[in-house]
Amino acid sequence: MLQENRKTVNSEWYTTICLPEVFEEISKNDRQCRNIFHHDIASYHTSAETTRFLNGQNIELMGHQPYSLDLAPNDFSSFPTVKNKSHGQRFPSREEAVDAFKMHVFEIS
Numbered sequence: 001m002l003q004e005n006r007k008t009v010n011s012e013w014y015t016t017i018c019l020p021e022v023f024e025e026i027s028k029n030d031r032q033c034r035n036i037f038h039h040d041i042a043s044y045h046t047s048a049e050t051t052r053f054l055n056g057q058n059i060e061l062m063g064h065q066p067y068s069l070d071l072a073p074n075d076f077s078s079f080p081t082v083k084n085k086s087h088g089q090r091f092p093s094r095e096e097a098v099d100a101f102k103m104h105v106f107e108i109s
Helices: 011-029 048-056 078-086 094-107
Strands: 036-038 060-062
Touching: 011 048, 078 094
Parallel strands: 036 060
Antiparallel strands: none
């Protein structure tokens, strides 16, 4: 996820801005669903602040083994494809960027 003004993503931004937006979108679709997050080993994913926040939201975390191609296939197939298709494009709003991302993801077989 891109942070406005190209600032570095940290656990404070992740837990106060990013995740609440994600949870709001998830709750629009299904309030009764079981949410399991798959985080990699990025520092803002593994920080104590993020862990406390997710525990408070009753979110399950799926473990991530470092350097495992089997557990992170999107890093090596889907995301580079989307990145290549989006290369050089500029989006006037976050919503338009998300819509373009979704369109490219759904094109992947």
